Amino acid sequence: MASKYNDGDSAFTKRPSASHDDAYPRDCLHSKSNANRFPATPLGLRWLRSWPIVVLILFGILGTVGTTAIVSLFRIPTLPNCRAVFWPTASAALRLQCADSYAAEGSVKNLLAAIKLVDQLPADHPLRTDINQRIEGWASQVLDLAERSFEAGDLEGAIASARKIPAKTAAARLVEERIARWQKIWKEGEDTFNTAVAQLKKKDFQKAFSLSVKLLDVDNKYWATEKYNELTKLIGVARTDLKALSEALGFAKEGTVKGFTEALKRLKNINKESIFYAEAQSERKNIAKRMLQISEELLANRQLSSAQVLLSAIPRDTGINREIADFQIFVTAYQQAWIGSVDGLESAISRMKTLGKDRPRYAQGQRLIAQWEGELRNLTLLSQAQEQAGRGSTADLGSAISTARQISRDSPQWEEAAKQINKWQTRIETVEDRPILERGDRLAAVGTPDNLRAAIQEVRKISSGRTLRNEAENRIADWTGRIQRLEDQPLLDQARQRANTGDLAGAIAIASRIGQGRVLYNAAQDDIDGWQVQENGRLRLDEALTVAARGDVESLTRAIDLAQQVPSQSSNRDRADSQIDQWSWELLDQAESAAERSLDQAISIAGRIPSQAEAYETAQSQISAWQAARRRSVEDSQRPLPSAPGSDPNTGALPNTLQLAPPP
Template sequence: MSPKRDPRHPSKPIPVPRSRTQSRRVPQSPGPSPSYAAVASGDVASGDVASGDVASAISKEPIKRPGLRGLMFFRWLGSWQFLLLTTLAILTGTLAFAVTSLFRMPNLPNCRAIFWPTASAAMRLQCAESYAGQGSVDFLLEAIELVEKLPDDHPLRAEINTKVETWSSQILTLADEQFHLGELETAIATAQKIPPNTAAANEVETSINRWKRIWDEGSETFEEAKEKLIEGNFKDAFGLSVRLLDVSNDHWSKTKYNELTKLIGLAREDSRKLGKVKRLISRGTVSSFKEAIKLLSSIKSESVLYKDAQELKKTAAKDMLRVAENALARQELSQAEEILAAIPRNQGLDQEIADFQVFTEAYRRAWSGDALGLDAAINRLQSLSKERPLYDRAQALMGRWRSEIKALAQLDAARQIAAQGNVSDLRSAIVQAKQVGTDNPRWDEVSDQISQWEKRVQTTEDQPILVRADQLAGVGTPQALRQAIQEARRINPNRALGDDAKKRIDRWQARIEAIEDRPLIEEARRLAAAGDLAGAIAAASRISPDRSLYGEVKNDLDSWRAQERNRTLLRDANSRARSGNATDLASAISTANQISSSSAQYANAIQQINRWSWDLLSLAESESRNSLDAAIRLAAQIPSQAEAYPSAQSRIQAWQAEVQAAEQQTELIETESPQDFADTVPTVGGGLESQQFPE
């Protein structure tokens, strides 16, 4: 029995109390423990002396008696209570082990340790059932393999075949579950592992074909829906997603359906983003590019439009490089650098961006505009080797700058020739400058210089002509003015002094026309003052609208024509009114009423209209005895400015009242009965038998 341990320190034994007379313990010697009898009798201390060497120990050491407590402990160990407790503990442990062993199946590690060539068929079947109970494909296949090694004529073959069929069906069921989980290849591989001599094997090919058909149906529908999403046809994509619900596979009808609906919603949102991105890119501003890149970065990788977004991002990056270079060409450095910083990296354009930094430095040097700055810019671009992405663009730019350097050299030579300022030198300078081609970037500058020299040459050549023309025009006569005009027309309108010559010609022509037309205007005004408007109009009409004094005479001419027209109207009105009948009076009133109130004939016209209106009203009064309607029509033609107008309106109202009363009387007579009408018919004797009136 091992010594007791201290609960607070399990590694340390509880010290056994010693007797007061015991001075020290006998050291242990190797060997077997002392017997229970020796210990119980107290002749040997427990664990101190081996049973085979008791006599030697006694002869070497004096016998030590244990203490009272130790003696009581040893006596308890030999009591019947201790023996009873020990026996009960042993029996309880044995019973628990037996029950556990009885109800527990052999575990896998034990089956793995069996040497199968010598194992019994019952052991194989028992381990196979244990394997199959795990429920996985590998364990089911291992269970089948374990029992299939038994011969066909074995006594347990019938039971084995039944179990193999069951296990094969379970494998096919697990394969179908794998198919529904979306693991088609795994399901096919699992089904193909089923033993060929089982009933489940006959269903393998049918199941695999059905799985493939269903899988192809779901896959085609899903991919077609994704293509519709890429095209932006969300309606058809949604219709295809609904078709997935009818696919006989949980992976397609549930998992992939949910995935597709999410893709549709995401694609709809991303499609709007791409549309906005294209509009932003087309603006070509720094802010629009930044916003476009931000929107493109928000399109997630699982979106069907992610690839389009990446392509569009590359396009945007290239456009940004182009816009940045244009900004550099306009010497807008800050804008170019801002665009460059906003270009997205990792889009396959990192080398282009690095080359663009070289372009920036080259442009800065070229901004000086002189040959030295352009040459320094060319030297900077020459650092780009052939394998660099912007090498071709650099070569083109260097070629342009070399052309500018050549143009500047030719222009400088031409300016040196034109420094003397005479016509011959200027013409030579123009010839020299024109050697610069029109396709040269500096052609505008060269062209402006050529135009200045040509104007100087033309001015020098044409100035004497203008001087001679001014001298001729100084005489002031029409003949001298015509000679001055003829002299000035020698200058081509497209030459430097062409505008000056034209202004002089127009001024001198106006002076000639004024000298010629002034007598006509004075004659027309004299005739008009004398009352001969027709003669005044005839005289003024001889001045055509393209003559210089036409504007002066036009107002007089319009006034005279208006007065003549008013006279003609009044004359025609008087002529028509002479007959005195109603129709002519109404026509005369209408004609006279056309005379303008600002005319001198207006007062006379009003006087005549008043007289003719009273005459027309009198005729209407006479006509009222025969026809009220005719009288109303005549009186209605009297104009509002005539003195007779109020009286005419009053008579019209009275006549209209009479007409209305007559119409009502007629309607009343027409409503009488036929018998009432017959009573009023005269008899044969000529008298009336009776006369009845309506109540």
């Protein structure tokens, strides 16, 4: 700005320059009439003697001077150097001139400087009216510039500029109202924008888009254009980033090195300007922690190579480098602990103690130290127990078991301790219970039921769950079977004797006294089933004979049905078949007799003969003949023919009966 006003003082200090007559030598202005007074002009000035040329030169000089004068008259005087003016003594005209120059810059700062410069003049100054008009104009310009700042998005700058307007101006009365309007509009845009961003964070893109459209209605260019464009771009980027975020989490759920690596890669590609950047970074760190956790689990399960592969896939920019460094200490400590010896565990504990309290895995390290110290105690206890058991007595074995049982059941040493405890317990129980089995064997050797029962009672002293309990159970089962056989065999023999004499009912009754679950029960049931079949067959045949004795068609039919119910494995089966043949021939005889009265009745009776009977084929032939005769009779009745005198209508017909007899 200063450079613009550096030559300002010249406008007030310069005076018109010397006249044109002073600018040139006077001898050049003498008239031509005086030329003869001078000697001959040298050759170089001979052109002066040509008056047309001289006249042209004079006109040129006069034109140049006139043009310069006219330009000087219409040119704005150069501004004074306002920055260097001593204002207490400056004139009102100078103040106005400098104020105008400031205001011409058009910035809020210069407009306010212009107002301040002229407002210091007294209220009764002759130029006060002009000054006040200018102040009002400049104040209005400041308010307009503040409005522009607001439209451009600088709310604070707009408010600050507006509040610098002098209070006595008309524009000042509009300031607070204008500021209130700006703040209301700004809050509307800000709330809409922030709410849309919040909806984006909730992944509700539909609401976010609806809110972005509302920004177009905000009465501010900055919010309706720049912030609207920013929000729509943010929504578009958020859609892409959310998809990447979802895909990354999907890969991470696979739980594999490949899945974790792909997930971390996709999350890293989410830009810092994204609405989901913070979430992506958080998830990225969570995935890295999950990978580290799985690595620790693999390490705890002695899968060192798998743990190291997974650990190497964790990026070093996820913020868990200290945890990874601690994990390396875990690796070396675990390797020492896996040796399983006292020295190995002590080395593991020493290594783990290098983790300070400020380390992220310190707590986990302390838990492992406590675990390994417990394992050290367990190794000591197991060694003591083995030393006690080596003495060999049951008391020493019992002490060894008590010592070994102090080992924690969730420690690696418990498996070996449990194995030793079982071995020692077996030795104790064998020593204690073997004499009981031997006493039982001696009692059972006598072989009587009473001695066998006494032997059973003796071995039952060996309680369930003890080493020799299975041997005792086997002996009890064997001896119980021997007792039952001694008690039940006479009953079964007696029942069989009854059956051999034909008293099947008595045999069944005796054999049924052998109860279920006893040694001979199945044998008795097999015999009972056979006898029951025989008895049922006899009863059915007896009933059939009784019914058949009546001799009528229905009785014979019923008798045949009953005889057919005699079981095939029954000894009465052959007799039943013979009776069926006999009764079938009797039915056929009755059918032939009925044919004299009614062919239909004869056919019905003959049809009752069973297919396995001897008379079946003969009966079927007879039925066919009777059916043919019945058809001819029906045809003859429907088509009567004249008959010759004395002719017999039955001539040529089949006889009503055939003289068929059963084979001898």
